[in-house]
Amino acid sequence: MAQIIDGKKWSGISREETKGVVDSLHKQGVRPGLVVILIGEHPASMSYVRGKDKAATAAGLYSEMIHLPSSTTESALLQLIDRLNGDDRFHGILVQLPLPSHMNEKAIIHAIAPHKDVDGFHPVNVGALDLGLSGFVPCTPLGVMKLLTYESIEVAGKHAVVIGRSNIVGKPMVQLLLRHNATVTICHSKTQDLPNITRQADLLIAAIGKPNVITGNMIKPGATVIDVGINRVNGKLCGDVDFASASQVAQYITPVPGGVGPMTIAMLLQNTVDAAMKLAH
Numbered sequence: 200m201a202q203i204i205d206g207k208k209w210s211g212i213s214r215e216e217t218k219g220v221v222d223s224l225h226k227q228g229v230r231p232g233l234v235v236i237l238i239g240e241h242p243a244s245m246s247y248v249r250g251k252d253k254a255a256t257a258a259g260l261y262s263e264m265i266h267l268p269s270s271t272t273e274s275a276l277l278q279l280i281d282r283l284n285g286d287d288r289f290h291g292i293l294v295q296l297p298l299p300s301h302m303n304e305k306a307i308i309h310a311i312a313p314h315k316d317v318d319g320f321h322p323v324n325v326g327a328l329d330l331g332l333s334g335f336v337p338c339t340p341l342g343v344m345k346l347l348t349y350e351s352i353e354v355a356g357k358h359a360v361v362i363g364r365s366n367i368v369g370k371p372m373v374q375l376l377l378r379h380n381a382t383v384t385i386c387h388s389k390t391q392d393l394p395n396i397t398r399q400a401d402l403l404i405a406a407i408g409k410p411n412v413i414t415g416n417m418i419k420p421g422a423t424v425i426d427v428g429i430n431r432v433n434g435k436l437c438g439d440v441d442f443a444s445a446s447q448v449a450q451y452i453t454p455v456p457g458g459v460g461p462m463t464i465a466m467l468l469q470n471t472v473d474a475a476m477k478l479a480h
């Protein structure tokens with residue numbers, strides 16, 4: 200039976216660390232601020248955004264949530280972002296995705312000032328990650344790396360297989376693993392004979408977005424399995440990994456819920472505090 204990586208526990212520890220930094224910033228007269236913009240009534244997004252707001256406030260950040268109707272025009276949102284770019288109360292700006300279909304996601308992301316882009320989605324930050332320069336790293340892959348570090352799981356020299364090539368998770372995950380000297384294979388929906396590749400993974404990262412598709416027979420005995428999926432089946436949350444069979448084969452495994460998810464929020468707080476520190480120094 201695999202050892203379960205407790206994301207809730209580690210995110211609590213990470214958030215405490217962040218709170219310590221926030222306390223010291225308060226003493227210097229700096230209060231890190233985060234603004235989260237949500238457009239429309241997407242139920243999962245509404246719950247994520249509430250979670251982000253609550254966690255930010257609990258860590259001592261100034262947090263504001265702006266909820267706009269789905270009828271909001273792209274130009275109104277661009278104007279709002281422009282105003283927030285110049286608002287010193289906010290060190291981080293996050294626009295919750297997905298956006299309503301009448302909005303151009305690229306244009307919206309591009310409008311956020313790179314030094315306030317705590318999601319790490321702006322091309323300047325994406326380029327910085329690719330080049331190994333400092334910048335904001337997307338919260339979910341950053342959270343995965345933090346979990347591996349907390350659990351002292353070796354990455355250097357290991358074969359990491361990432362399933363999924365999204366801009367939010369898969370691609371930045373690959374860059375971070377390379378930065379930590381893993382040998383990386385990227386799989387996606389067009390990959391042929393996926394099980395043959397996943398069975399070679401010392402570290403398997405599933406970011407597919409389909410429930411329970413990674414089963415125990417696709418996993419190398421002793422591997423570390425990180426499940427980034429958040430799927431809803433009959434109202435119940437589950438990951439991309441079939442936990443029951445995978446946990447019989449893996450050495451370490453993250454559960455859903457309570458694995459990577461809580462770390463994403465913890466990393467958002469860390470990125471926001473980093474943004475405030477850069478300005479304070």
Ligand code: GUN
Nearest residue numbers: 293294295296297318338
């Ligand atoms: N939607 C799902 N995940 C994310 C995320 O990490 N950031 C934003 N802005 N939207 C998301």
